[in-house]
Amino acid sequence: MANTTVSGAKAIHGQNPQHLVETVIRSRIYEAQYWKEHCFALTAASLIDKATELKYVGGVYGNQRPTEFLCLLLKLLQIQPEKEILVEYLQADEFKYLRALSAMYVRMTFRAAEVYEILEPLLKDYRKLRVRSMTGYSLTYMDEFVYALMTEERVCDLILPRIAKRQVLEETGELGPRKSLLLDAMEGNSDQESERGRSRSRSRSPDRKSRSLSRSPSRSRSLSPRNGSTRSDRDGSRSRSRSPMSYQSRSRSISPDRMNV
16 A cells, blocks of 8 residues: 555556656665655655755665655655645755755656746756765756756656657747747846946036036137237237338448449
């Protein structure tokens, strides 16, 4: 009875939900000590406490031993919680391994359009995740883990159900075009720069007018007496320079006549 699916559970992809996990791995999960001690009689509410205690994600390790992550995933498939509960799991930001577990369950059980709609917002999560595998421990990130769920065929040593690609769903009208976070950020920066340029041009335009108005009278005042003085000086110098030349010319013209007389 402990290994049977809850009565009234719906078939997923035309089969028993637990059969989404391969037979070999499923039988090893049933024999695992963690499954017998901690996963017995778990519910959708009590499973949260076990999920918050997770310290890594992964499939099998060592001598083909299943991880605690796989045991809790099979328990979710067995009890088949409601969609609203899974959404609450995903919104728990402080528990990243609970979010990874619920994302894995969504990928295995939901329709293709719902998978993209629910998992794509998780690409904004850049927190680190510890992965345990046959080779030991390694590090990944939440966005990489979610991206692998949407693009790869095998994650955590489990074969994922096939889903249609996003381009096909966009062509059929089931999904809208994907919004790029990078393009949104670039457009936001360009809008801010244009607004700053406009504000600067508006703030500079009255200053230029005031500067031109303040400079124009001073220039006219400073130029008027200088122009007058230069003209008068030039006229005076011309009149003065002409007078001696006239006297000298007269004296030179008269002197030979006097000599003849």
